[in-house]
Amino acid sequence: MESQKIILKPVITEASTAEMDNKRYVFDVATQATKPQIKAAIEELFDVKVVKLNVINVKGKKKRVGRYVGYTNKRRKAIATLSSDSKAIKFFEE
C-alpha cells in the first residue's frame, strides 16, 4: 500500500495543535492500515523518526434522515510521537 493512501490528512484541532509542541502529531489514516504500515508511511512522507504510535478507531456517528437510519464515516486516528531529534512537521508552508 502506498504511503499517500495510508496517511489521509492531519487532524487540526485545539488538542492536536497543542500536542505538536510535544512532538506528537495526529493524522487520519486508512481504516485498514496497520501500525507498522502507518509508522513506515509517516517516516517516509515527512522524513522523521517515529518512536511511538497510538492508533484509535473512531466509530461513525448514528444519524437519521427522516425514517432512514445511517452512520457517518468511521475513522482511524493515529497519534505519532516523534524522536526528539526529528524535525517538526509543517502542515502550513510559510
Added chain:
Amino acid sequence: MSAKWEKQSENTGKLTFEIEPDKIKEGLDQAFLKVKKNLNVPGFRKGRVPRQIFDHLYGEEALYQDAVNILLPDAYSAAIAETEIKPVDQPKIDVKSMEKGQSWVLTADVTVEPEVEVGDYRGLEVAAHSTEVSDDEVAAELKKKRDQQAELVLKEDQPAAKGDTVIIDFEGKVDGEKFDGGTAKNYSLELGSNAFIPGFEDQLIGHKAEDEVEVKVTFPDDYQAHDLQGKEAVFSVKLHEVKEKQLPDLDDDFAKDVDEEVDTLEELKAKIKEQLQDSKKQAAKEAVQDEAIDKAVTNAKIGPIPAAMLEEDVKRQMDQYLNGMQQQGISPETYYKITGTSEKDLRKQFEDGAEKRVKTNLVLEAIVAKEDVEVTADEINQELENLAKEYNMKADVIRKSLSDEMLKHDIAIRKVIDEITESAKQVEKSESAK
C-alpha cells in the same frame, strides 16, 4: 522613527512618518489577540485559534487594519514630538505603503496652530482708571439702601403719585378681544418702575383707591409678543389700594438696620465708601488687564486661524454655558424653549468672540514659551488647594481629573497675564476721568 513635515499652506501640511517592523509585530500580536476572541474555526473552541492557523486561513494581512489602529496613536504622537508641530485638529491619515517585513509609511494631513510672533507686551500704555469715590456716589448708594428698607404705607383717600405702589385688577382688550397675559388680579405695580407698557403707569397717577379707570395704550413696535406689536389696547383697571413708599430716616438706627456691624450713620457711610472703593479698584484692575492683554494681542503677529480652532472654541464655550445651565436645573432643550432660541443662535453668539479668544490664547501661550515661565511643584499644590476650595472637593480628587501639565499650563498663563498687567503703564486720559 523618522518623520517628515512638509508645509503646504499657512496652516496645513503633510506629515509623513514610518512604523518600524518591530513595532508592527507588536501591533499585529495585539491585533490578533483582539480579533481571535470572536473567531470560530472548526476544531477549536471560540477564541482559541493559534496564530499559525489564523495566518494560514486568513493571512496576516487581515490584521493590518487593526494593527494600524492600535499603532497609530503612539506613532502619530511620536512623529509630532519629533517634528515639533502643534496640530489643532484630528489628522486625516493615509496609508502610503504596507509591505510585509518592511516599515509602514503613513501620511497625515494636519492643521496646525498659526505661527505667532510676539510683539511688545511689557510696559504697555493703558488708560488709567480713577478709583476715587465721591460723596455723591456714597449718597446714591445710601439712597438705594433706603429704598430697600422703605416701607409701604397705605394712602387713604389720596391720589396715587409717581413712585407709589398700587394694587390693581386689570383686564386688557385689543380690538375688543382679550389676549394672553392681559388680565390679572391683585397685581402689585410700582408707578414709575416702567414694568408695564409705556403710558400705562402714567395714566394711573392721580387716581384714588377704589377708582375704576380705562387705560388706553399702544403696544410699542418692539414688544416681545409679535402679534401685539403696534396694536392699541384698552385696559379696564380697578385700583384696590394705593401705597406710599416711606423712606426710613437717615440716622443711626437706619444704619444699624442696614448693617449689624455698624453703630452710627457715619460708620455706615465709611463702610459704603470702602466697599465702593474696593469694587472700583477691582474693576479698574480688570479693565487695565483687559486692555493690556488686548494690546499685547494686537502687537503680536498671528497667521490666519484655522477654522478647526474656532470651531473647537465655540464648542467649548457652548458646552460650558449649557453645563452651567444644567447645574441650575435647566436642560439645553428647556433653555432653548425659554429663550426662544435654537442651538444655532447660541452658536452664533459664541462664534463672534471665538476669534478673539483663540488669538488671545495663542499669544499668551507664545509668551509663556518665550519667557520660559517656570512653575514649581509648590505652585501646583497651591493651585490644587485653591481649586479644591472653590469647588468644594478634595484636592486629590481634583488631582486625578487634572494632569500636572494642564495645571502648569494654567498657572503659566496666569503668570504671564499678571506680568503684562503689572508692567502696564497707566496713562491719564481725559475720557477715562468719567
